[in-house]
Amino acid sequence: MKRIKVAIVEDDRDFRELLQAGIRNDAGIHVIATFPSGDRFLAELADLDADVVVMDINMPGTSGIDCVAKAKPQKPAMQFLMSTVFENPAYIFQALCAGATGYIVKSAPAKDLIAAVHDIHAGGSPMSPAIARSVVASFQGGTSPRILEERLTAKEREVLDGLATGLMYKEIGDKLGVNISTVRTHVRSIYDKLQVHSRADAVKRAYPDGRRP
DSSP states (O other): OOOEEEEEEOSOHHHHHHHHHHHHTSTTEEEEEEESSHHHHHHTGGGOOOSEEEEESSOSSSOHHHHHHHHTTTOTTOEEEEEESOOOHHHHHHHHHHTOOEEEETTSOHHHHHHHHHHHHTTOOOOOHHHHHHHHHHHHHOOOHHHHHTTSOHHHHHHHHHHHTTOOHHHHHHHHTOOHHHHHHHHHHHHHHHTOSSHHHHHHHHOTTSOOO
8 A cells, every 4th residue: 555655844843753663552553753843844845745735824934824825836746734722713724725635633642633633644534523613613704706717727617517517527637528536636725725525515605595507
């Protein structure tokens, strides 16, 4: 079985070592690098071949959010799991907009972190319950779905239309003339930009009045 390659970016040495020890207990995960700061991570990003990066959200120097924003354009396939003590929705949304895919609070047990790494690598968007509640609460005020949808590229809007009409990924790919892995990449980007975690939520977010293509 191919192991998931993980990098850890955490300024607290003790917690960084704790994260590394906890993740190493899983045979399906291989920690390939650790970094004590966002600046060190960015300096070595070009040569880093990680599938998932566990990123501290608040660090001296370059923050975790800024790291994600700078890294995503260079490494679009790299997935970022934010490790955070913050339950402030403002931090969460900033990280989402920067390109983060999942979140976990630092107080979560090692088994939850391991599960989150596997989930994010499989295409999910893991959130710890505390952070999920904060996101749901913030959605009560709500960012305009139209504003969110306008962040999508033309191709992403076509993929979203396919999702809304009930097409399978392969059918969407055939319709648009792209392969299924490209469709999956577009879907993940749509989920990130619309701040959702499923097809149904993406459709509801983009078409709140029920009007679909």
